Amino acid sequence: MTGGAAIExxxxxxxxxxxxxxxxxxxxxxxxxxxxxxxxKTLFALEFLARGIMRFGEPGVFVAFDETPEDIRRNARSLGFDIARWEADGKWMFVDASADTGEETLTVGKYDLGALMARxxxxxxxxxxxxxxxxxxxxLFIRFRDxxxxxxxxxxxARVxxxxxxxxxxxxxxxxxxxxxxxxxVEEFVLDNVVITRNxxxxxxxxRTIEVVKFRGATHRTGEWLFTIDPKDGLVIIPLAFLAPGAPASQERVSTGNLELDAMVGGGIFRDAIVLLTGPLGAGKTLSALQFADAAFRAGERCLFHVFDETREQLSRNAAGWGLDLDVMEASGLLRVSAAYPEVASVEDHFLRISSNIMDFAPARLVIDGLSALExxxxxxxxxDFMIALGGVVRRHGITTLFTSEPTGMGTPIFTAPMTEIASLTDVAILLHYTERAAAVQRAIAVLQTRGSAHDHAIRQVSIDGAGMHIGGPCPGAFRVPAETAELPPGQRWPLDPDRATAEEWTDHPDET
Structure with missing residues (x-):
């Protein structure tokens, strides 16, 4: 860098x-x-040239040592790169050095690169x-013993x-x-720039990750960045989306699909909010997610519903039990359901699938039901990384988003370590839980956080019937959320004080998040 000018x-x-x-x-x-x-590595080198031609009109030369040009052309076709056409158009040229490296005898002494560099x-x-x-x-370096x-x-x-x-x-x-x-x-000391890919x-x-180790005289972001290889898009660095500027914060509120829950979160959630709903098996997470999608349907908005650990048919059957017809909702064009078990793909590929659906379907709302299954x-x-990347996508497009997750145990309602960090990235945190009262298992709900808004601090009773979820009055002393095990970020504590015994005290407890 000279004279303070940035390197091009x-x-x-x-x-x-x-x-x-x-x-x-x-x-x-x-x-x-x-x-x-x-x-x-090879894909990066190939795509560097291909994108240069496709997006910037810059011709490129590929010097092939390990593979023949025909092998490279064939592999590139799977990504939609028509190298043969670019060669015919004078935009791509191979220098085939693969035959030179096939010699069995190693060169002793200085190897003259003159012939290769002339080509x-x-x-x-x-x-x-x-x-x-x-x-x-x-x-090439296998020719050198020193x-x-x-x-x-x-x-x-480098000089040539x-x-x-x-x-x-x-x-x-x-x-x-x-x-x-x-x-x-020695290679990294000779060249100005070094990038590492890992598997x-x-x-x-x-x-797979990629890291810029050094750009001599030029700035770059540090650390490892997750990436995946997409059959259509090639290399995709994650989390890409969170680097992009987001839309202005929305003041509009939308319904969760449950009027009582709307009241608990201060009159609905903000249009661009990310909501994390956590609760044990059977507590009502999927029902809440379906009501959230139904609210979008009734408002004439598109909703993308991605579910882990259930098939599309199971989800449809469960929805029908609460009077919701997913087939009708999908036929209207306002709902798209995507179902996949975590094991069928890598986390990066799940991200690509969901983000691709977002780009294609342009939903106003997104549901990820069973986020914790990805653990x-x-x-x-x-x-x-998955959450940061997906959060970046939905924030950039102002999509109202609901994630559901399940804690690892049926006891004290705490987040797992990754879910604790994920919770810190959300705007609204809601907890469903079981409690034992009068020799019966009952459900309860609490709103732990609503950024930028007042909310109800009471732990309230929950019942589920054929019409859906109903939220009732406070149930004081229903459960404890010990601060020493909750693992919230430093300086934050749960808004549920286990020492308060009356409904009035629960309701009046100030928000300390």
């Missing part, structure tokens, strides 16, 4: 990466992309390329590419996810 960026066009990189890769420089097997330079000038991808340097020779070769590559004024991506392998950055330990196996689950599939960090 080349947008990659890869979904989410340019937000992480704050504009893209530093223009006219070489970026080392390093990662283990299956971490998405690259000729290809760049022939089509006026602005981007170059080299995949993978490991196949790290200093590898350093020298990299300097040659820099003189061509192209922005380039050079992929290479690493042996460990969190070991040294590159296989030979970590933890608790029998794979988690079977995700680590706490993955679940939080």
């Amino acid at each position: 960026r080349t947008p990659t066009g890869i979904s989410g990466f340019d937000e992480v990189a704050i504009g893209g890769l530093p223009a006219g420089r070489s970026t080392l992309l390093t990662g283990t097997t299956g971490s998405g 690259v330079e000729r290809a760049v000038r022939q089509i006026g390329a602005k981007r170059v991808s080299l995949d993978s340097l490991g196949a 790290r200093e020779l590898i350093r020298y070769a990299l300097h040659q590559l 590419l820099g003189s061509l004024e192209v922005t380039s991506v050079l992929t290479t392998e690493r042996e460990e996810e969190y070991g040294r950055v590159s296989r030979y330990g 970590v196996l933890r608790n029998e689950r794979r988690r 079977r599939r995700a680590t706490p960090r993955m679940l939080l």
Whole structure:
């Protein structure tokens, strides 16, 4: 960076990466992309060129060491990239170095890159390329027995590419996810920019992430960013959406679908609110979610209803028991139901499916019924990434959203560790619970939080019949929410004081959230 001027960026066009990189890769420089097997290196290099052509009209050269051009063309077709057509149009050119790397005899001494770089330079000038991808340097460096020779070769590559004024991506392998950055330990010191992709196996689950380690003289976002590979969209960085600016906060209130609950939350929830409804098995979470969707139907609004751990048929049968006809609601075009068990896909792929439905259906409301079921599939960090990403999408579009979740036990109503963090991202927190009174199991409900609004602090009785859920009067002493086990963020406590015994005291208890 000279004279205080910011380094120019080349947008990659890869979904989410340019937000992480704050504009893209530093223009006219070489970026080392390093990662283990299956971490998405080749796809990044390929998509960097493809998006350059499709979105920015910038031709590119692909230098192939590991795969033949025909293999790359075939693989790219599955993503909708017609490389053969781009070649015919003079927008894409291969430099096939795969045959050169097939020799069994290793070169001893200095290996002259002159012939290879002459081919690259000729290809760049022939089509006026602005981007170059080299995949993978490991196949080239196997010719060198000495790290200093590898350093020298990299300097040659970077110098020639820099003189061509192209922005380039050079992929290479690493042996460990969190070991040294590159296989030979010198690559990251030669090049100005370093990006790492990871494919970590933890608790029998794979988690792909991408990290910008350095952009010399240029800013970038730090840390690992979750990503997935979508058959249609290629690499998708998550949480992308929460980086985007949101819509202005809404002052409009909408119904939850239950008039008594509307009264408890201060006259309905704000149009852009995210609601977390937590309760044990059978407490009324899915019923509340269906009433929420019915409120959208009655208001002439679209609602996307995604359910985990139930099929579409089961949900329809259950809805019919409360007088709700999902078939009629779907036939009207105002409801779309999506059902999938957590185990059928990764958490990232569930996010893509839901966000794709949001983009396609444009709902005013969203229901995610059974969010906690994803804990079977995700680590706490993955679940939080899912929530942050999806929260970003719904906030950007002002979608009224309801998440339901189930605590792990039937005892004290506390959130699991990931759900505690997720609760801090929501606007309204509602707790359903069971209590034993007069030798019978009864239901109760409490509103723990409504940001920006007064709310009822009483724990109230709940009954469910064929007409739905009914909320009654206060039931003092129904259950305890011990502050020492609730695990709320620092400085916050539950608004339910277990020492208060009368209905008046419960109702008058001040909001301390």
